Amino acid sequence: MQTTLERTLAAELHELRETRQYKQANELQAPQEPRTRMDGRDVINLSSNNYLALANHPRVVEAGKRAIDRFGLGTASVRFICGTMTCHLELERKIAAFIGCEAATTYISCWDANVGVMPTLAPTPEDAIFSDALNHASIIDAIRLSKAQRFIFKHRDYDELERMLESPEARKTRNKLIVTDGVFSMEGDVADLPRLKELANRYDAVLVIDESHATGVLGATGRGTAEHFGVLGEGTVQTSTLGKALGGACGGYVAASRVICDYLVQKSRPQLFSNALPPAVCYGSMAAIDILMGTEGGTGVSPVRTGGRAVSAVSSASAGVSHADSGPALLARLRQNVAHFRAGVRELGLKTIDGITPIVPVLVGETPTAIAMQKALLDEGVFVSGFGYPVVPKGEARLRCQISAGHTTADLDECLRALKKVAEKLPQGPAAVLKGAPGRG
Known part of the structure; x- marks a missing residue:
């Protein structure tokens, strides 16, 4: 016999099928x-x-294999207990250098990175978060977990954002975060980063950019929206993913000042209570960054065989x-x-x-x-x-x-x-x- 919950869920699933959703x-x-x-x-x-x-890519796949040979499949621990391996520290140093920030810290996904940032840096009703209406669902959920006051401005309407920052309610707040996607995942358009940075500087706010669809895509060397606009390394908090352009496995990160990253390591709940990235993801992601930067990075180039056939160039080389x-x-x-x-x-x-x-x-x-x-x-x-x-x-x-x-x-x-x-x-x-x-x- 179904419970009330199961009957409710079954009815909703039926509605989704009927409406073709x-x-x-x-x-x-x-x-x-x-x-x-x-x-x-x-x-x-x-x-x-x-x-x-x-x-x-064969270098990415081979790097992942070598990581498993050296460190095993997973960490079986959160970072602060015994889940931090050499590969995590190497990856974080490489990300920080690549993005042009003082430091970086990794998460199991960019969703977790966003959930780690928003409630941690703006935790109280005395704080404020200003968010683009079309930001990614992970940003929306991360903001919901914060107790900060919420100000949602129309998509890329920075005049409305400025009016919100000028409002009496906002002026009374303590920590202010302005949060945006760098590239918006459903629209494919780009945030006006120079305008956002100018507003953040004027109103003593911290600009948080989710670069998931910009890393490896925008900028002369693929470093994202900040490089695209010529403001690389200038005082922002960047969240991004290792699961898209950088090899596509999984994983996310925050790149920011050393004090912000240190505080997140100490306080952000996804960092404290989730296992660390698998070593194969760390090495594979480092190989992807090396390829993007045009450096060898010590990764191999031999093809990998799965089930008796080479998978190193399934179609990329011919595509x-x-x-x-x-x-x-x-x-x-x-x-x-x-x-x-x-x-x-x-x-x-x-x-x-x-x-x-x-x-x-x-x-x-x-x-x-x-x-x-x-x-x-x-x-x-x-x-x-x-x-x-x-x-x-x-x-x-x-x-x-x-x-x-x-x-x-x-x-x-x-x-x-x-x-x-x-x-x-x-x-x-x-x-x-x-x-x-x-x-x-």
């Missing part, structure tokens, strides 16, 4: 690559955060990048691919949001349209994710196309042809996804 796991039958396998066939992958095609490529070449290829795909989307007349990042949303209106297009595109051999309410606002459902340095021009052209074909066959007509709304290309 029920999520199904998409099973990959090959490594995370620009081309992979689903349902027994090859597909072009436009859904991955593997922006630099490093998730299965537009060479495993000999270093950071500048990877970044150049990524930016060429982004420019090519964005131009193609505009040429087709699809609704999108202009930008420079590998996140290219195609706005389709309602959730059922996004789901139908996702399925039809998969039938065409293109795996792209559709998102609707409540992930995005009602009426703003979209396909989120994510571009990798590993895609070839032919891959991207094939995806564009599939988008055109699927749009033209929509029951409501192609106009449902054509001709941009005001302010959107």
Whole structure:
């Protein structure tokens, strides 16, 4: 017999299925690559955060193997007891040098990093957190865990943010955090970091930037939004992930001043009560940073064999990048691919949001349209994710196309042809996804 809770949950699950919001796991039958396998066939992958095609790079994989040989599979402890290994300290020093901050500390995910920052640095009702309305869910939940006063400003509306900072309620507060994504995960647009830093300096606030979709993507050498705007290392708190461009395994970090990182190590609950990163993630992430920085870093280059076949170059080498490529070449290829795909989307007349990042949303209106297009595109051999309410606002459902340095021009052209074909066959007509709304290309 079901409990009241189970009956309630079953009813909600039924509603999700009826409204076509029920999520199904998409099973990959090959490594995370620009081309992979689903349902027994090859597909072009436009859904991955593997922006630099490093998730299965031989140096990254080999480094992870060497870490297991040296340190074992996991830490079996939190950091402050006996979970800190040499590899954690090496990784944190490398991250700090890469980002241009005094120090860094790692977490099991960037979600945990955000949850570690917000309630720890702004813990009381005397504190205040100012947050962009379209910040990532991890930031939203982290703020909810804080007892600080909350001020939510409209997306990238920094005039509204300034009015909030000027308000009598805000002026009475003690510690102030201004929190933003560097690159917004559903829009693909970029925070105006110089304006935010100017406001933070003027109102004695600390600027916290989640760089998860910017690390390894923006900036001349892939160091993120701060490098993109020429303010690298200038007094911010940066959270980011090791699970996207930097190898795609898992893990997050905070890079900041030494005093802030030291305080987080002492006080942030995810740091105190979660196991440390697996050693393989530490070494794999260091190898990814070495590749991005164009340094050897002591990692191996021999292919790894799984089940009797080499997996070192499942498709990356044939998909537009060479495993000999270093950071500048990877970044150049990524930016060429982004420019090519964005131009193609505009040429087709699809609704999108202009930008420079590998996140290219195609706005389709309602959730059922996004789901139908996702399925039809998969039938065409293109795996792209559709998102609707409540992930995005009602009426703003979209396909989120994510571009990798590993895609070839032919891959991207094939995806564009599939988008055109699927749009033209929509029951409501192609106009449902054509001709941009005001302010959107």
